[in-house]
Amino acid sequence: MRIGPPASCGLQAAGWARTHDFRLPRRQHVLTTNSTLGREKALENLTLASHVDAINWNRVVDPIDDEVWDRLTGNFWLPEKVPLSNDIQSWATLTDDEKTLTMRVFTGLTLLDTIQGTVGAISLIPDAVTPHEEAVLTNIAFMESVHAKSYSSIFSTLCSTKEIDEAFRWSRENKYLQSKADIILSYYRGDDPLKRKVASTLLESFLFYSGFYLPMYWSAHAKLTNTADLIRLIIRDEAVHGYYIGYKYQKGLESQPEERKQELKDYTMNLMFELYENEVAYTHDLYDPVGLSEDCKMFLHYNANKALMNLGYEAMFPKEVTKVNPAILAALSPGSDENHDFFSGSGSSYVIGKAENTEDDDWDF
């Protein structure tokens, strides 16, 4: 691949739908968004371990590493397994504006996954405290690349090359999307390992959701349902990633003095606000034409709370602004809209589920 000067100031979404175009100057964007820095400078900043011990999975220091590895590998999937072509008819029922919106949302998500796969997860590896954590992070990085590629599978199934190129051009030029990428990348390049984990968790658990909202909305309206199945696989992965990186942040925080803990909490809240303001602007930019901005913002608040909880902090947004549309919640997690609040009713009408065969073979009773 030719390493050339960047065409624009920001990181680009990896354009797998145009694999014929090898002139995309991608690699040095990954290492720096500053166009004055060349490849040599980027390599100078690259830190590689000087000594590596063979990883022994029979001596796991932190059982969470082992659990998360099992979970991630158990969840492994590829976009080729999802019958996306069944959505071609449904795609044809969308208006031009709806198609444009959908493609823009997906290029935005592609950019985030590209960042996380090529910079974010990788940037956490030098800070890992166990060799197993390093291994988990390589899995996370790889799956982010699978996610990024899967959007291109959607595009190549549903859209023309011209439409795809236009959507990628939009992703390079949209100021809110580029701002989102710039904010996150600046923290990945910083020298504070715990701050990197905060930025990474907020990306995994918050920044994706302005985009994930749309396929859940389509799914709730019985449109692009196979695409939604694929997105749900991504959402499931991101939940594990956010949980894991957030957990490692909290482990790292334990040994810090009180003053530093407070500094990091303040930093987290400030970064959340900075990203939130940008997300709101991005959401209006995308969804105002179809009148969905307010509905989407409820989903953002709900996920912002969950991102903070992944970092061990209490929820920030009150319930009045986190009332996610039940149809969106049901699209995300079937059955989650059903009332399982036994306490709020009399309880007398509650129907207990029929005994099911559990897959756990070591129940004795």
Added chain:
Amino acid sequence: MLLVYFSANSEYTHRFVAKLRHPAVRLPTLTKEPTLRVDEPFVLVTPTYGAGRNRGAVPKQVIKFLNVEENRRHLVGVIGAGNTNFGMDYCRAAFKVAAKCQVPLMYRVELLGTQEDVDAVNLGLDKLCASSLKTAM
């Protein structure tokens, strides 16, 4: 109302339970450790483990605890802890225990739980204490 809960080292469920004003005992984190004996009515709080192809949804420590018949006899209901991002698997362990033991799934909470969750569960457990209890079969 007594709560019996399992929480992995990530401490999510532990932190939710700690915010409640009802007494709680934690199941051992390691499966090889001896499980608890409970001789009064209790509500179980459990996260969902793995739920992938490699492992069952119900944490092994919860299974070990419920395999003790006298423990199971005192089970009144289940509260699930989880994350809706897991789709169909959201609170799967709590569903499984509720169905298997024929007790209600009383509430579901995400991650550390919000203040609204804490209030709802506290009140619900208060009411439960005041009512006559139907325990697991």
